[in-house]
Amino acid sequence: xxxxxxxxxxxxxxxxxxxxxxxxxxxxxxxxxxxxxxxxxxxxxxxxxxxxxxxxxxxxxxxxxxxxxxxxxxxxxxxxxxxxxxxxxxxxxxxxxxxxxxxxxxxxxxxxxxxxxxxxxxxxxxxxxxxxxxxxxxxxxxxxxxxxxxxxxxxxxxxxxxxxxxxxxxxxxxxxxxxxxxxxxxxxxxxxxxxxxxxxxxxxxxxxxxxxxxxxxxxxxxxxxxxxxxxxxxxxxxxxxxxxxxxxxxxxxxxxxxxxxxxxxxxxxxxxxxxxxxxxxxxxxxxxxxxxxxxxxxxxxxxxxxxxxxxxxxxxxxxxxxxxxxxxxxxxxxxxxxxxxxxxxxxxxxxxxxxxxxxxxxxxxxxxxxxxxxxxxxxxxxxxxxxxxxxxxxxxxxxxxxxxxxxxxxxxxxxxxxxxxxxxxxxxxxxxxxxxxxxxxxxxxxxxxxxxxxxxxxxxxxxxxxxxxxxxxxxxxxxxxxxxxxxxxxxxxxxxxxxxxxxxxxxxxxxxxxxxxxxxxxxxxxxxxxxxxxxxxxxxxxxxxxxxxxxxxxxxxxxxxxxxxxxxxxxxxxxxxxxxxxxxxxxxxxxxxxxxxxxxxxxxxxxxxxxxxxxxxxxxxxxxxxxxxxxxxxxxxxxxxxxxxxxxxxxxxxxxxxxxxxxxxxxxxxxxxxxxxxxxxxxxxxxxxxxxxxxxxxxxxxxxxxxxxxxxxxxxxxxxxxxxxxxxxxxxxxxxxxxxx
Numbered sequence: 001x002x003x004x005x006x007x008x009x010x011x012x013x014x015x016x017x018x019x020x021x022x023x024x025x026x027x028x029x030x031x032x033x034x035x036x037x038x039x040x041x042x043x044x045x046x047x048x049x050x051x052x053x054x055x056x057x058x059x060x061x062x063x064x065x066x067x068x069x070x071x072x073x074x075x076x077x078x079x080x081x082x083x084x085x086x087x088x089x090x091x092x093x094x095x096x097x098x099x100x101x102x103x104x105x106x107x108x109x110x111x112x113x114x115x116x117x118x119x120x121x122x123x124x125x126x127x128x129x130x131x132x133x134x135x136x137x138x139x140x141x142x143x144x145x146x147x148x149x150x151x152x153x154x155x156x157x158x159x160x161x162x163x164x165x166x167x168x169x170x171x172x173x174x175x176x177x178x179x180x181x182x183x184x185x186x187x188x189x190x191x192x193x194x195x196x197x198x199x200x201x202x203x204x205x206x207x208x209x210x211x212x213x214x215x216x217x218x219x220x221x222x223x224x225x226x227x228x229x230x231x232x233x234x235x236x237x238x239x240x241x242x243x244x245x246x247x248x249x250x251x252x253x254x255x256x257x258x259x260x261x262x263x264x265x266x267x268x269x270x271x272x273x274x275x276x277x278x279x280x281x282x283x284x285x286x287x288x289x290x291x292x293x294x295x296x297x298x299x300x301x302x303x304x305x306x307x308x309x310x311x312x313x314x315x316x317x318x319x320x321x322x323x324x325x326x327x328x329x330x331x332x333x334x335x336x337x338x339x340x341x342x343x344x345x346x347x348x349x350x351x352x353x354x355x356x357x358x359x360x361x362x363x364x365x366x367x368x369x370x371x372x373x374x375x376x377x378x379x380x381x382x383x384x385x386x387x388x389x390x391x392x393x394x395x396x397x398x399x400x401x402x403x404x405x406x407x408x409x410x411x412x413x414x415x416x417x418x419x420x421x422x423x424x425x426x427x428x429x430x431x432x433x434x435x436x437x438x439x440x441x442x443x444x445x446x447x448x449x450x451x452x453x454x455x456x457x458x459x460x461x462x463x464x465x466x467x468x469x470x471x472x473x474x475x476x477x478x479x480x481x482x483x484x485x486x487x488x489x490x491x492x493x494x495x496x497x498x499x500x501x502x503x504x505x506x507x508x509x510x511x512x513x514x515x516x517x518x519x520x521x522x523x524x525x526x527x528x529x530x531x532x533x534x535x536x537x538x539x540x541x542x543x544x545x546x547x548x549x550x551x552x553x554x555x556x557x558x559x560x561x562x563x564x565x566x567x568x569x570x571x572x573x574x575x576x577x578x579x580x581x582x583x584x585x586x587x588x589x590x591x592x593x594x595x596x597x598x599x600x601x602x603x604x605x606x607x608x609x610x611x612x613x614x615x616x617x618x619x620x621x622x623x624x625x626x627x628x629x630x631x632x633x634x635x636x637x638x639x640x641x642x643x644x645x646x647x648x649x650x651x652x653x654x655x656x657x658x659x660x661x662x663x664x665x666x667x668x669x670x671x672x673x674x675x676x677x678x679x680x681x682x683x684x685x686x687x688x689x690x691x692x693x694x695x696x697x698x699x700x701x702x703x704x705x706x707x708x709x710x711x712x713x714x715x716x717x718x719x720x721x722x723x724x725x726x727x728x729x730x731x732x733x734x735x736x737x738x739x740x741x
Contacts, residue, residue: 338634608630
């Protein structure tokens, strides 16, 4: 049974009382240079506090004083009831550089401090434990030069934590990492902090990082450093960087630091307006950090694409794409490859929070098309070699291995599990590097239509200002926001799919035998249309979600975690697999997400991915549909622009193909839900297994017939008529007769 983690606080209080620090001047040692002036601060046990302020204000000096590596000129420092008079293993210090011993393995670096203190024999078991804590047990024998920057920093964190410090001091430990690794490591540090509740004091120049991670932010003045302001961060965890309250805090702090309205070029910041790769003129200059997709708040590029509001005849781009998720970024990558000028607008700042997800094999073809496959390999997303299903009444595992699926002509026998926040950001950055112009933090208020009824632009809001961007064609890839579908009232909810989901990320999940540990696991529960997913996100983190009918969703006063635990314990195999699981954040829930648009295209516009249709997550079809529809939409757009015809008729073939493909997914899912044992029976038979695997790999487009669907209909009809049939009790009676193609 899953239970919340036991938050036993290992940290101690920290008190800084009137601390002043002077250093002798370099040219005259008799002249004292004040660095810190009368610093007083109290930190509660288990609290995470961030220090921010201008360079040279004494933040790192303060950490060194707390670590006992230097002494204050005046004042006192206390940890718990002990005054700080020198170094102690109970105060760990982690620097920006991991400072690993290059001649020692990961295991050797973990145990070096224990060996030096003569504790290795008594604490040998903790070396293995703490390597598991930071997810590096499989790299125990690797040397530092084999590790990525994030992995090396995890060694540094684990090496500090193995001493069970009462206070952990972090001096910009993530400052040297690339933006994507930095975001991952922020969550890693928070995970470790939540698990052990060590008191932490973090120095950072990244305001978003401070808001995202800390309980309180301490703002310091220029040298000599004084505490100018302390801000309590009341946002619940996990925090959403796009939450208006988060953005208001950022603006407040920037203005307090006299940066409001100025260009923010801190290379460690998380906000991103990606520059176009191939469309950048020689006269434009971007910093090297910006060219890698890091932060800039420079609006000069934005001004260039919004100057046409006074001249509607001039276009800001041929195509405007609403949304920078997988669908929008994929359309952008294809258009960039074809040399079509376009802009991608995204309301969020990436990376944005998103549940982890499994992909199907057909997405790999698109990765190859847009040259994204090397990025997937470089970033070491978990390889997904197959899928495993179980049924609550039968603990046998039904396995499909992707090496059985040669039809797609792929050279690899796996696809991927992805952390969607990181995956989406990488895909959007890839589009930018190919030539997409990307504007984040840009809300599309509505699509503009001309007197002829054709879409000709979008009205946007960015940085509090409304502007109009003009184009020949609008591609709506806004996902479940469904900008155009909502504006034109095209959206119809699919009443047959009233599914809801509760999900979280966990550590300590038993993924079963090693051969199938990296597969997606689907566990069917006893309630109608109820099931659980287990998706490996990395070596230690597993996404676990429960999907049920709306009628079974938690109601009244039942806490979501109790609802979750109740369903897990109803499946004997699941109960064992999650017996030691620890949730890493608050449970998320979402539901009633199945819908379809009456039309997928019109004069001057078309819909892509979830903006057009979303069915159900049971067979991991979401990203596949998004990227496949994006590919076909891009092909249709390129043809339409070449023919100078962007009317609805130009996209008729696109709509017909995508609608038919998604309807195949829908019928397959409905038939599966009507009688789950039938699915297990079919994949145990060679003829059924072959057809099922074709569907599961995403091969649903341009199919003349799907024999397996009729076979499933016939079997369900027979079971419905035969009340004595062993499967009759498993029928979902509310769905009988609803699946039609």
